[in-house]
Amino acid sequence: MLARIKSSCVYGIDAHLIDIEVDISRGLPANVIVGLPDTAVKESRDRVKSAIQNSGFKYPLKRVTVNLAPADLKKEGSVFDLPIALGVLSASGQLKTGRDGYIVIGELALDGRVRSISGALSVAMMCSKDNFRGIILPSENAEEASYVEGIDIIGVSSLSEAADFISGIGIISPRKNKCRADISQTNADYVDFSEVKGQEHVKRALEIAVAGGHNILMIGPPGTGKTMLARRVSSIMPDMSIEEALETAKIHSTAGINKKYFRDGIFKRPFRSPHHTASDVAIIGGGQFPKPGEVSLAHNGVLFLDELPEFRRNVLEVLRQPLEDREVTVSRVKNTITFPASYMLIAAMNPCPCGYFTDPERECRCTPLQVQRYISKISGPLMDRIDIHIEVPVVKFKDIASKKTAEPSVHIKARIEKTRKIQKSRFGAGKIHCNSQMNSKQIKKHCLIEEDAEDLLNKAMDNLCLSARAYDKIKKIARTIADMDESPRIISKHIAEAVQYRSLDKNIWPA
């Protein structure tokens, strides 16, 4: 007897439909899985057998052949346990399929319980795209899948429950769709900018950075609040659209680190801060069956690199390509996969190895050579992609002690959303969305500078020894500042402010 069950396997972040055929024929008891299974899939036959026996069914004393189609795709992971088990039950006549049109995924425990899996959201999205009626999946994954509209989300906790449902006996009500209800309540658990006292000019720089989608580097002595400020950036970023949120959630779902993420709600902007010992593969993604790395997990959110010069050189270099293309392509023998990686880079660093080079109070213990080496760990090309450099000075005690509360994130966010709207109407439906993505041609077109502002810029270029690279950057930043002022033309005060944000291009550093 032959049984057919639809299942799915996740490649990169997208799910592919996999047909599972189970055939039971005469012969000595044997269990064969064909169709390019990897070890975890091959092992499933032992789990399936025990689960079937421990759920009150009989495992057939016959030759059981399981085929995973299409046969040319490598199958990976434990998601096929449940569909194979249902296939065996149905092929051996212990189960009549009364309900059709469902995709089945899930890992089995030996006692017949269903364990959670990764990538459920991707599978649910494929389900809705290919017009399936619904998805049967581990109940622990039902919540993340319920963000997808238009399909029945059936969470099951055991093999017998799934079998009852398929045969049409059991009734499991589909999980309610979560997407719309979730949007409003996400901002509650962000950390807020009002908790940071002082550092008003850094907050201003961060606001400009978010408004124009610029990457930012904060330089300052230890304990000045660089990390604290960075953590709060996601609270002032504009709300994600449903499409953006789902795309980000899909990446987190396939990475398998989904529990906390989905508890927080998918409309929260991700904030990723990998440790500086992270490897290049951890950052951009990799593995035999490529899994997303930190740059993709930070998609539509913030990637925060604390202690930037401490990162290994090759790690910093791999960041360059995703910053440009807003996606990364991971190539392996078995698979080549493109992950989206559109993130805002926030980096923080000390000005020198001891940390106190720019501190007016404390003596720096580093030699000029050491300071130069430290700074030069960050390559020119990477620096080129960071628009704003801001010095974070030591906070004055007066500011810390003051009772005055700082501006809350909501106000800043409202301003940023306004600025983003201006940029949206400027660039239209093209490939770029914000000022930071302009190329030199677009800079020429959109950054119209008043004459006296032009003079100021030229003077600044000469006097501050700014590089040619800085010239375009300053124009871009000035454009964003002008947008925040709702001014169509860039005037001298915009340029004056923008010039400040190129501190590493100035020759104040020993070189």
Place this chain on the structure above:
Amino acid sequence: MKKSELARAGEDCAVKHLIDKGYSIIERNFRTGFGEIDIIAEKAGDIVFAEVKSRTEGTGFTPAEAVNFKKRRQLVRLSDYYIARRGRKYNNFRIDLIGVVFKTDRISDIEHWENIIEE
């Protein structure tokens, strides 16, 4: 007791045991060019190929240990041969091991392991 006598006595015990359990015996010592199946029995449409291993007590080895890789492969081949030749009217097949341990003349222990070989 000689080795062949021991084996014969063990098989007799195993047959008795199977009949007690409700099996009917189809063949004994089904011989082919590459070996033999000790007992072929049937119960409720299921065919059992039984391999009997006999031991006298005190040898230090259990019957189950005597079924090594080579023996397994042989049992599978023999069973497949039988299924192909005469098994047409049956549906389920399995290979069992029956271990018989003798205490001098009298049986001390008989053990029956079901479905010992699975590919």
